[in-house]
Amino acid sequence: AGEQWLEDRAWPENTVGRLMERPNAVFLAGTRIREAVESLREAVKKTLITYLYVVDADDRLVGVVAFRELLYANADDTLADVMVPTPFFLHPETDLIDAMHDVVTRHYPVYPVCDDANRLIGVVRGSVLFEQQTFEISAQAGSMVGVEKEERTATPWLRALKFRHPWLQLNLFTAFVAAGVVGAFQDTINRIVLLAVFIPVLSGQCSNTGCQALAVTLRGMTLGEVRAGQAFALMGKEAILGFANGALTGLLAAAGMYAMAVAQQHGNPLALAVITFLAMTCSCAISGVAGACVPLALKRLGADPATASSIFLTTATDVVSMSLFLGLAAWWIV
Amino acid sequence: AGEQWLEDRAWPENTVGRLMERPNAVFLAGTRIREAVESLREAVKKTLITYLYVVDADDRLVGVVAFRELLYANADDTLADVMVPTPFFLHPETDLIDAMHDVVTRHYPVYPVCDDANRLIGVVRGSVLFEQQTFEISAQAGSMVGVEKEERTATPWLRALKFRHPWLQLNLFTAFVAAGVVGAFQDTINRIVLLAVFIPVLSGQCSNTGCQALAVTLRGMTLGEVRAGQAFALMGKEAILGFANGALTGLLAAAGMYAMAVAQQHGNPLALAVITFLAMTCSCAISGVAGACVPLALKRLGADPATASSIFLTTATDVVSMSLFLGLAAWWIV
Known part of the structure; x- marks a missing residue:
């Protein structure tokens, strides 16, 4: 042996x-x-x-x-x-x-x-193959947020810390990039503080929309459904889906923004609502494309398509959504 | 047949x-x-x-x-x-x-x-069992963000929209909860707009820390490693891990906050740095616990432990981290 x-x-x-x-x-x-x-x-x-x-x-x-x-x-x-x-x-x-x-x-x-x-x-025994496969696939959700597949629930905390921490530092670094975008619009936020209230809404929606596209694409790759040459079709589909999902949730978010702006006697509630709707719709469409793109790009680069994919994706969705939202507000209202 | x-x-x-x-x-x-x-x-x-x-x-x-x-x-x-x-x-x-x-x-x-x-x-053929299993497990990462396991890459976009949209509406609703927290501190942000810049940093770090704990717990449950009575041990481990990861990334985030506050000639850069560090450390510890808690709670409630788990988790981490960060700032500085 x-x-x-x-x-x-x-x-x-x-x-x-x-x-x-x-x-x-x-x-x-x-x-x-x-x-x-x-x-x-x-x-x-x-x-x-x-x-x-x-x-x-x-x-x-x-x-x-x-x-x-x-x-x-x-x-x-x-x-x-x-x-x-x-x-x-x-x-x-x-x-x-x-x-x-x-x-x-x-x-x-x-x-x-x-x-x-x-x-x-x-x-090779078929069950050994599938057992190994189950082990690999069950690691994917963790892989997306920076958990090594070696880590199990029984892994001691210090070892788990060593596994997870580098990815969180990467995440911090990428979060600083998103923060940089918000930082560039401090004046805008200073004038319309209501914009800051909608940052978690926009960020959360785009990240979840993108992660749905990411998960579907990754699963398709795992189950062998994604063929060469299909990348653009997948990205196109996710663009449409992101657009539709963004528009439908954007309507509600815009209504929320309008209500809050009126309640706070903001000068231009309608403009704020339209900006919220536009930012949500466009950012979600781009987030969908990014979600399909990240695992395909990681694979193209020779990396595991799941590894840290969610970290890369949320950076992209944060940067895009903040830029659009705050940029539109700075250009239109302030 | x-x-x-x-x-x-x-x-x-x-x-x-x-x-x-x-x-x-x-x-x-x-x-x-x-x-x-x-x-x-x-x-x-x-x-x-x-x-x-x-x-x-x-x-x-x-x-x-x-x-x-x-x-x-x-x-x-x-x-x-x-x-x-x-x-x-x-x-x-x-x-x-x-x-x-x-x-x-x-x-x-x-x-x-x-x-x-x-x-x-x-x-039952062993390979049928494992094939089905592969199909189920590969759906988990999607399940966490609201993708039904019936959805494949070949699913038409309108059908995919019907699958995914309700979960995005749920996500929007929960994002409004987080926005409500930020909304409650608009006065504080109005006085220290730099706080708004760090909202995506804090939100991103806590959500990723929590999702790591979520993924590890979920995988442990899938692979049958999580036994009854182990819930508290798992949550304790994730608390320690979240605390350590939060403290280490919190130091860097605090340094970043300090540098920006000094650069913008803010009156109390040290206090802002300490608040950033404390909020990051405590929020990440709580996010870790929440990450382990959500799938265990979903299972206890008779639901699939993965379903929308990431949506529930990020709401919790957003609310906790925003409350701590803005609450500390309101209490200490403003």
Whole structure:
């Protein structure tokens, strides 16, 4: 097991190679059923053998045989007579996510793994693949806000602090960028303090709208639904959705702004309401596009598409929404 | 298949019962190996039979037999002689999440499903269970911000709008609550407009700190790591983590506040810095606790622990952080 472990380590993290076990029932195609059955009589008592793998003289995988077939076969036939020929197999360097897409419609308990020359080099249990997959996917929501997938509920707090803190510093840095935008409009806020009241509303709406687009895109990528060349279609759809959602919530937010401005006897309540509506609609549309864009861009850059995606996204949505909202107010009213 | 489909529908959504198939190789314990093998000779050519299920006269599951065992058994023995007795089985009403915890360490391709009287009523393929599971878990990040798990990247935009919009209206409503807090301190902001600049910083930090705690707790629940009675321990850990993360980022934020206050020749830069530090530290600690609390509370209330959790959480973190920050400033300086 130690040696096998070392061999597995040679494959990159999150690849099929890392989960491989040694195949334990490999036979040449010309082997008689009788011989194959006899040679496994002791082995089946000690190890879990699910399939017999059939190879040619060069170790290339040519077929797979289940015990069910052996049971009903003529003992003098060869494995070649009963095997499922040219069976499905995985490559060791395949990403777990991609491997999952390949196997999700097959229901095999064990998958053979072959190298580029089709030589059988290992097997991977389907449940190990899915177990690992569950572990990876369940880490995504955390990954978006800067939680490492190594962190579990049982992780000691000091170690968790080390994992999470760098991302919070990044988040602080990006929050300063958003603060810079508000800072640039201090004069405007000084004259219309009501604008400050709507900063959390706008920020919260855009961030949630963007995160919906982010989550849908990320899930599509995880489930293998996002094909190359689809990026613009996805971004277009999120733009429409963000626009519609922004306009509908913007109407209510504008009504709220109008009511507060009237109550506080502000000089131009209608202008404030229109600014709120416009800022909400446009910012949400841009937030939707940004939400679809961030994971696609992260993947394009060779990074994990989920990592810190929410941190990058909320910076973008904050900067855009604050600039639009305060900029419009500065230009129109103040 | 139609009839089977109807039967499956009788079980609640997201339960094992919904994924059941009819068991296709069921035998009485006294059946001779020879008879069992013969009776399946034709069936194995048509359907995928992985295990033989052995029941007693009352249909109660008493054992499971693999073809491997049949191959090496004495043909005159009975299934009772070679079966794995008292096998593991699932209950039809078990939640998929709970079922996954039960099967994750087993590597069976098919699991028997029995009713409360141990009667065999169906089988569930392991890969169907895990496929469904992958689908469910990959929906969590979206669920947190109000995306239904039915929504995929290919969902038309109008349908996606119907799915997402109600949650954005909820988010708007909760954002108004946070805005109400800021509104209550308009006089304070009017006197120290620099406070408005730090609203996005504080809001962003607390929301991200809280979401980290939320994601870790939710994942722990998904992977079955969170046991009953652990809630307070988890909340305590997140309080410490939030406090430490808040203090460390709070120092930097306070330094930023100090620098800006000095640059703008504010009367009391030190007080503003201390207020920023205190608000950041305490709000992040409370956000951490809230992050752990929200999914546990949602589950306790019988809801899905992920649903809209981020929306509820950010409302809480916004209200707490704004109240602390602006309240401290109003009390101390203004």
